[in-house]
Amino acid sequence: MNRRLLPYGETAVLVEFDDPDDAVGLARALGRLRLPRVVDLVPGATTLLVRLDAPPTDALVDALRTTAVEAPDATTERVIEVSVHYDGEDLADVASLLGLTTQDLVSRHTASTWHVQFLGFAPGFAYLTSPDAGLDVPRRASPRSRVPAGSVALAGTWSGVYPRDSPGGWQLIGRTDFVAFDPGRVPAVGWRAGDRVRFVDADRPEPADVR
């Protein structure tokens, strides 16, 4: 199988995958099984951390090794649209790093479908990946001490939206009103691992239909 079980102390197991999407796929399957002892399922970039309230039994280890990953079905798959003003402080720098015009950069960001791989760093912060966007940029050499909430950013091949004002080292390309995290809302997070995301340029009308 294309997964490895790694120890994570007495009461957790880390499952590592060759295919990053399998982490969410196994979380989906295990979430449905509601196995005893499992108290949290935490997808990472290529892993699923299975948090337990007691040491794992042999049956549980077996289940982690053999449970088939589950693809999203039509009822659970969501596509979230995020409207962006592409006027970020680093937009021009990032475009020139990539040898693109700013408009090309915006086009690449909006043309691709992004996947929520996992959440981390801060509540509601989603690591979005898009195999076909072809965007790979370094983090800023010196992180900002304050990145405003709603900032749309790039780092490595990831894209993200800062849910709240926080320090951050990602390159800022725009801003959005999309609220990724609101503790007073149910659910508090605006997206979850496995969701699809489309960014839309808020300052440009939809492209005209092909005539």
Add this chain to the structure above:
Amino acid sequence: MTLVVVRPGIQTLVEDLGRAGQASAGVGTSGAADRRSAALANACVGNHRTAAVLEVLLGRLVIRALHPCLVAVTGASGPLTIDGADADPGVPLRLHRGQELTLGVATTGLRRYLAVRGGIDAPRTLGSRSSDVLAGLGPAPVVTGQALSPGLLAAFDPRPVALPTSATHATYHDGPRLDRLDEASRTRLDGSRWTVSPTSNRTAVRLLGTPLTLSRPDELPSEGILPGAIQVPPNGEPLIFLADHPATGGYPVVGVLDADGLAAAAQWRPGVEIGLGREARGQTISL
């Protein structure tokens, strides 16, 4: 309103059992850093284990009872008085109207816990009254003049309470990335001694000492973090995550403290020398 804060101390936070189970939303566990001391304080006053308590960094907290109430203090040891007269930790204490309870600065250990019968009432955020300092969730630190109201007593559900510990040695089990340490460092971690850094907080205990060496310098794709995880950043000085850990992190986790070790680590104060030792028995999964 039953109690009023006369002096808030160095940092006094409302904490309960936290928000375990929400890491997939990027939300860390939070809750009392030393859960055993918090649980014992609740048990002393007949509270349900989910009741919120005050977590008092070192001390200097003074509260006045506006109505009679039952309280208990556990955790780090230090001066404890009611209207100037010595009081005992770890037992129920009755405060009469107008009496002042003073927690002096702890002499050993780092965090003191104060439970009030009925629990500290505060709005819940994502199901918990805990203050998560890293994520900025939950109640702000307690301030002078703040009124503290007990909540409604939940059904009494007595369970055995694991006793608090003041050990300066902690046992860890293997973490998923132990193989990221070179062989010498892997061996050395077992039995290693460290000094607790003054930059330690509720997020992590940071350790100072002879750095460990990573065999692979490349960054790791981010993966889940739990309280007790021993992480080794590129500078080789490990940190041990506590209650307000981030949900994920990108440096290798080489070990994870057991429950005893985690309870002990929450009481380690800056400058103290501590030891780490490996336990391989009972390990279901090996690297």
